[in-house]
Amino acid sequence: MNRGVLILCAASAAACAVLLLWPGQLRGLRAAGPAASPWSARRPAALRRTPQLPITELLSALAAELAAGQPTDLALRAAAEGLDPNPCPEALAACRSGTAVAAALRRDAAAPGGRALRGLAACWEVAERSGAGLAVAVGRLAEGLRAGAQADAQLAGEVAAVRTSARLLAGLPLLGLAIGQWIGAEPITWLTGSWLGRGVLITGVALQGAGMLWLHHMVASVRAQL
Numbered sequence: 001m002n003r004g005v006l007i008l009c010a011a012s013a014a015a016c017a018v019l020l021l022w023p024g025q026l027r028g029l030r031a032a033g034p035a036a037s038p039w040s041a042r043r044p045a046a047l048r049r050t051p052q053l054p055i056t057e058l059l060s061a062l063a064a065e066l067a068a069g070q071p072t073d074l075a076l077r078a079a080a081e082g083l084d085p086n087p088c089p090e091a092l093a094a095c096r097s098g099t100a101v102a103a104a105l106r107r108d109a110a111a112p113g114g115r116a117l118r119g120l121a122a123c124w125e126v127a128e129r130s131g132a133g134l135a136v137a138v139g140r141l142a143e144g145l146r147a148g149a150q151a152d153a154q155l156a157g158e159v160a161a162v163r164t165s166a167r168l169l170a171g172l173p174l175l176g177l178a179i180g181q182w183i184g185a186e187p188i189t190w191l192t193g194s195w196l197g198r199g200v201l202i203t204g205v206a207l208q209g210a211g212m213l214w215l216h217h218m219v220a221s222v223r224a225q226l
Contacts, residue, residue, distance in 0.1 A: 053087040053113045056149065059120065059142035066135035072127070073101065087114060102128065116145055159219050166215050170208060 058079050065075035073095040080092055087108065094104035105121035108114050123137040180187040191197040 053085060053111075054083045055087050055114065055116045056142055056145040058083060058087050059116075059138050059145065062120075063135050063139040063142055066133070066138060072124070072134060076101070088117060091117075116141070119144075155222070159222070163215070163219070166212065170212060173204065173208070 061079035062075055065078050066072065070078065076088070077092060077095055080086060080088055086092070088105060090104040090107045091101050094101045102121045102125035105117050105124060109117035109121060119141050120138065123134055123141065127134045127137075177187050191201040
C-alpha cells in the first residue's frame with residue numbers, strides 16, 4: 001500500500017467521523033452556553049431554541065388547585081410556588097397587589113418561551129367577566145401543551161434520523177474513493193490528472209455541498225412552520 005492510499009484512507013475516516021460526531025459537538029456547545037459557541041450568533045432565528053418555561057406544570061397545578069376549590073389568585077400563587085424559572089412573575093405580582101391578572105399574564109406571555117400564557121390570560125379574562133369556572137379550561141390548556149410537546153419530540157427525532165442518514169450518504173463517496181485506491185483503480189489519479197476528471201470532481205463536490213445546504217434549509221423551514 002503506497003503513501004497516497006494511507007493518506008486517502010485517513011482522510012476518509014476523519015471526514016466520516018466529523019460527519020457523524022459534529023452534531024454531538026454542536027449540542028455540547030449549546031449546552032455550555034452562548035459564549036462557548038462562536039456560531040450561535042449566526043444561526044437562523046428558526047433554529048434558535050427559546051427558553052423552556054415550566055408552563056405545562058403551572059397549568060396542571062393550577063387546574064388541580066382550582067378543582068380543589070381554591071380562589072383563582074391563591075390557586076395561581078400555589079401553582080407557581082417552587083417552579084424554576086417562574087413563568088409568570090408579573091401575574092403573581094398582580095395577585096399580591098390586586099391589579100388585573102389577565103393583563104399581567106399577557107405581559108408574561110411576551111417573555112421568551114411564555115407564549116402559551118396567552119391562552120391562560122384569555123381564559124382568566126373570560127372567567128372574570130362571566131363568572132365561569134377556570135378549572136376545566138386550564139386543564140384543557142395543559143393537555144394541549146403536553147400534546148404539543150410530544151409532537152415536538154417526535155419531530156426532533158425524525159429530523160435527527162434524516163440528518164444522520166444524510167451525513168452517512170455524504171461520506172459514501174469518500175469511502176468509494178478509498179476502496180477504488182485500495183483495489184488499484186486509482187480514481188484519485190483520474191480525478192486530478194485530467195480536465196474531465198477535475199470537472200467531475202468539482203461537480204461532485206458542488207452537488208454534495210448543495211445537497212447538504214438544501215437539507216439544512218428544509219429542516220429550518222419545517223421548524224419555522226411548526
